[in-house]
Amino acid sequence: MVFILPVFVLFITQLCMAEVTLPEPHIVMLGATGVGKSSLGNVLVGGPPECEEIEDPSEMVTQPLNCWFGVCHSATSCTKGTQYATGLFVGNGDSFTIIDTPGFGDSAGDDNILITQMVDSLKNQIKTANIFVLTMNGQSERFDTLIQQMLREVEALFGTQFWDHVILEATHWSWDEDDVADRGDDAEVKWCASMNKEIQTHFLHVSQNFTCVFIDSWARKGNHVNDPDEQAAFKRETAKLWQLTEGFGPFEFKTLEDILADLFECRDERDCLDGIIENELADLKTFTNEQTAALWTHVNTDDNLLEDIRGG
Numbered sequence: 001m002v003f004i005l006p007v008f009v010l011f012i013t014q015l016c017m018a019e020v021t022l023p024e025p026h027i028v029m030l031g032a033t034g035v036g037k038s039s040l041g042n043v044l045v046g047g048p049p050e051c052e053e054i055e056d057p058s059e060m061v062t063q064p065l066n067c068w069f070g071v072c073h074s075a076t077s078c079t080k081g082t083q084y085a086t087g088l089f090v091g092n093g094d095s096f097t098i099i100d101t102p103g104f105g106d107s108a109g110d111d112n113i114l115i116t117q118m119v120d121s122l123k124n125q126i127k128t129a130n131i132f133v134l135t136m137n138g139q140s141e142r143f144d145t146l147i148q149q150m151l152r153e154v155e156a157l158f159g160t161q162f163w164d165h166v167i168l169e170a171t172h173w174s175w176d177e178d179d180v181a182d183r184g185d186d187a188e189v190k191w192c193a194s195m196n197k198e199i200q201t202h203f204l205h206v207s208q209n210f211t212c213v214f215i216d217s218w219a220r221k222g223n224h225v226n227d228p229d230e231q232a233a234f235k236r237e238t239a240k241l242w243q244l245t246e247g248f249g250p251f252e253f254k255t256l257e258d259i260l261a262d263l264f265e266c267r268d269e270r271d272c273l274d275g276i277i278e279n280e281l282a283d284l285k286t287f288t289n290e291q292t293a294a295l296w297t298h299v300n301t302d303d304n305l306l307e308d309i310r311g312g
Contacts, residue, residue: 220234
């Protein structure tokens with residue numbers, strides 16, 4: 001059965017300058033090239049995990065309905081710009097916005113351009129994020145240099161507070177009965193602990209343990225949709241993601257330059273306020289001195305009057 005859902009998706013680089021209000025919450029997907037961000041984005045907005053991206057208009061490629069983020073099967077990222085889609089969570093939930101960022105470390109070697117464009121898009125169009133979903137291949141426990149590079153770039157651009165809005169997602173984590181048996185007991189707990197340890201090892205200032213979700217995008221394709229175990233796991237893990245998302249307030253995208261500008265503005269306002277306070281204190285001091293002088297005048301007058309009475 002195919003569901004046609006009201007969804008809006010755009011390359012942010014093609015947005016006009018008009019103000020666009022995107023439904024909240026905002027979920028931002030981060031990850032290296034090829035880990036499955038785009039597939040995850042497609043299923044979270046109610047579509048199939050995979051669609052083909054048409055690079056040559058002369059090639060007639062049939063895309064599934066409700067497919068918004070292109071998926072590649074090579075070392076080159078299909079997501080060449082920051083994109084977003086708005087719709088209902090997993091096709092039947094509340095309204096939200098999902099943001100797909102470029103994969104870092106692809107063979108095209110244009111990371112710097114992608115980072116610059118991503119920063120501009122997040123800061124000027126998306127503006128806030130409730131949650132960052134750090135997607136990693138669940139079939140690998142390697143916390144490779146591409147992931148580290150990406151996280152250092154994001155941290156350097158938006159500050160360490162972004163870590164307070166991060167969760168981990170293990171992609172390619174099949175919930176087929178045989179795959180679950182092959183992984184063994186407590187596989188999810190072990191993977192989550194391993195990834196948290198890797199992050200804390202490479203980012204010494206990060207001490208929190210991040211919550212992990214295990215959403216298998218491919219549970220929404222082919223014969224997988226008829227597997228009750230896979231569907232139950234998909235429902236459980238996506239519900240967990242939504243609950244986590246609702247628990248986070250908005251994180252405002254500000255670069256170091258923005259923060260410095262705010263600090264300078266704050267300093268100017270503080271200096272102005274300090275000047276007002278100093279004037280008020282000076283006036284109070286003058287008033288107090290005047291009142292004290294007047295009081296002593298009254299005391300002296302009373303003393304003189306008393307002396308006159310005694311002398312009389």
